[in-house]
Amino acid sequence: MTPTLLLPLGLAALGAVLLPLVLHLARRTEQRPTDFAALRWLRQKPRPRHRPKFDELPLLAVRILLLVLLAVFLARPALLNTQDATPVVAVAPGIAPATVARDAKARAIWLAPGFPAIDTPAPQGAAPIGSLIRQLDTQTAAAAPLTVVVPTTLDGADAERPRVSHRVRWQVVPGAMAASRPVPSPLRVALRTDTAHTTGARYIRAATGALDLAIDVGDLGRALPPRTTALIWLARGPLPATVERWIAQGGTALVGSDTVIAAAPTVPAWQDETGAPLVEARAQGKGHVLRLLRSLDPIAMPALIEPDFPKTLAHLLAPAPPPARVAASAYRPLPGGMPPASQSRDLRPWFALAIAAAWLVERWLATRARRAIAP
Amino acid sequence: MPETLIPPVLIPADVRHRLKGLSLVARRAVGDRGIGLHASHSRGTGLEFAQYRPYEFGDEPRQIDWKLYARSDRFFVREAERESPVALWILLDASASMAQSDTRRASFSRLDAGKSLTAALAELALAQGDRFAFAALRDTGLALTRPASGTRHRDRLHLDLHGLAASGGFPEEPALAPLWERIGQRDLVVILSDWFDPACLDLARRLSAAGREVIGIQILTVGERDFDYDGGYRFRDPETGEELLGDGAALRTDYLDRFGAAQAGLHAALDAAGVRHAELVLDQPLDTPLQRLFSRTGNRAGGE
Structure with missing residues (x-):
């Protein structure tokens, strides 16, 4: 528990303390002219006239206190090393809290974003378990x-076992977490092409045939498929507004190299052996647009006749989700993580309260009726 | 309505009420001319007839000589030369130092208190039928009235008082000569002043030595008695213009010592001269010195 200032430069505001000092001092030089008939009994005292003396000491003290508090507030006071040794029990969602035996003094939380207390309803939805364990490790005091x-099966794990600084007690109880994402439906493809691209469309049809996919072929005027179906649009010229809207509402479309789409930052989605991009991708609304950079011609794009073209195409249109389910016993955190940063408690709210109180006292002292002369 | 157009009330109602318990008694005059307490309530018809005067608006109807009216069909007022044994002389110091007031009640100066006391004294004299006269003492010109009685004289006095402003210093001795010509041998003289100027004490001494009964009323401000000044002040003597810079708190003890000594000296000098005296501080009720000096219970023994 070490009090400290996170921004010591704020103490420069202490210079403002001079202001009330000057205010309360300057009035001493004032000499009120007064008629006094009994002057002959007054004797001039040879006393130093410039001995600093202050009027209204309580008011001055409160004003100085107010300014000092303000300066310290600006310097961001904090308490370092606030070691909170309370044990922490984090329960993954999907486990009934009542089934977990835990210390009554321990702080029980859900292993979910924001770490809500265990008394609150169990959080719904997917949670990145690995990331949350790392965050909890850095946020919990070392002691x-x-x-x-x-549960036995975790969902939301990432590719690396978390490395933590604490000695984590890894308690596995029967149960399973809710699947983080729905099982993807099988890929369906719709092909819209004009007459100029019938040759190129053959490669697409061949690839879908090789994958044994259902394909909905038609010319440009044919109605658009539902948005779960990937659309391949091979036509010269700009995309029709209906197709643009279909994509923006969550569809995925692969357009030909001579199709004109609105310019936007893109990333290469498929590169050949030399690194030259073959397909670029960008987001549009909720959906994605993939654009071929070469014409559908084996000479321009030899990858068309490679054996893995169908799989690559399917992957482009519907990327497989990364694996996220893991057996809990295999995901035990490893030691060796970075120790948590020293915890500090911000004291500024308390200083704000003190400043408000000092200000009220100052106003009361300065405006009360008993004061002789207002400065 | 601006306040300046309404003349301030000279005698507040409570003070006027308390005046009833007071009587002016001149110790030296008593028994001399055989009229008892000189408060002979002669009802306007004097002991010695002086003259007839045509009736003027404002004269009391009872002063009209009805027999003469029956003869001449005109109203005449019978005037008498009153042989009152004692005339009350009210000498009000009107030098510039009398304009001083306290910061707490800046509109009420020492002169205002003096005017009120003058009016109250005149009221007392009027109530017991004594003649009274008034003089304002200042070196820019002595304002004198002749000794007389009656409500008209009282009203004239009030008019003089309303027009009186403090200025200048205390008059030198030659300027006081008209007083010596007018103040009678056994008259009662009340001097209202701050008594700071030695000339005032000198006048009282000489009057007392000359057989007049002199009463001194000293009017002080609260600041002079308590010296409740705090902080830096530039004190200025209103008569000499002398100035002194000082810090109130630092000067207080020394001033109170010296002022107390001066007051004791003044009281001793007045006592030695046979001058009865009382003191009024501006935060006290106006009639404080009058109660002290003229209370019937307190002065009965001396008066009879």
């Missing part, structure tokens, strides 16, 4: 024992 209660 606090950390217990993580997880």
Whole structure:
């Protein structure tokens, strides 16, 4: 518990303390002219006239206190090393809290974004478990024992076992987390092409045939498929507004190299062996637009006749989700993580309260009726 | 309505009420001319007839000589030369130092208190039938009225008082000569002043030595008694114009010592001269010195 200032430069505001000092001092030089008939009994005292003396000391003290508090407030006071040794029990969503035996003093939380208390309803939806474990590790004081209660099967894991600084007690209880994302439906493809691209469309049809995919072929006027179906649009000229809207509402479309789409930052989605991009992708609304950069011609694009073209095409149109389910026993956190940064408690709210109180006192002292002469 | 157009009330109602318990008694005059307490309530018809005067608006109807009216069909007022044993002389210091007032009640100066006391004294004299006269003492010109009685004289006095402003210093001795010509041998003289100027004490001494009964009323401000000044001040003597810079708190003890000594000296000098005296500080009720000097219970023994 070390009090400290996170921005010591703010103490430069202490210079403002001179202001009330000058205010309360300057009035001493004032000499009120007064008629006094009994002057002959007054004797001039040889006393130093410039001895600093202050009027209304309580008011001056409160004003100085107010300015000092303000300066310290600007310097961002904080308490360092606030070691909170309370044990922490994090429970993964999907486990009934009542089934977990835990210390009554421990702070029980859900292993979910924001770490809500266990008293609140269990959070719904997917949670990136690995990322949350790392965050909890850095946010918990080094002295606090950390217990993580997880079901047998975890969902939302990422590709690396978390490395933590605490000795985490990894408690596996029967149960399973909700799947983080729905199982994707099988890929369906719709092909819209004009007469100029019938040759190129053959490669697409061949690829879908090789994948044994259902394909809905038609010319440009044919109605658009539902948005779960990927659309391949091979036509010269700009995309019709209906197709643009269809994409923006969540569809995925692959357009030909001579189709004109609105310019926007793109990323290469498929590169050949030499690194030359063959397909670029960009987001549009909720959906994605993929654009071929070469014409559908084996000479311009030899990859068309490679054996893995169908799979690549399917991957482009519907990327497989990364694996996120893992057995809890295999995901036990590893030691060796970075120790948590020293915790500090911000004291500014308390200073703000003190400033408000000092200000009220100052106003009361300065405006009360008993004051002789207002400065 | 601007306040300046309404003349301030000279005698507040409560003070006027308390005046009833007072009587002016001149110790030296008593028993001399055989009229008892010189408050002979002669009803306007004097002891010695002086003259007839045509009736003027404002004269009291009872002063009209009805027999003469029956003869001449005109109203005549019978005037008498009153042989009152004692005339009350009210000498009000009107030098510039009398204009001083306290910061707490800046509109009420020492002169205002003096005017009120003058009016109250005149009221007392009027109530017991004594003649009274008034003189304002200042070196820019002595304002004198002749000794007389009656409500008209009282009203004239009030008119003089309303027009009186403090200025200048205390008059030198030659300027006081008209007083010596007018103040009678056994008259009662009340001097209202701050008594700071030695000339005032000198006048009282000489009057007392000359057989007049002199009463001194000293009017002080609260600041002079308590010296409740705090902070930096430039004190200025209104008569000499002398100035002194000082810090109120630092000067207080020394001033109070010296002022107390001066007051004790003044009281001793007045006592030695046979001058009865009282003091009024501006935060006290106006009639404080009058109660002290003229209270019937307190002065009965001396008066009879």
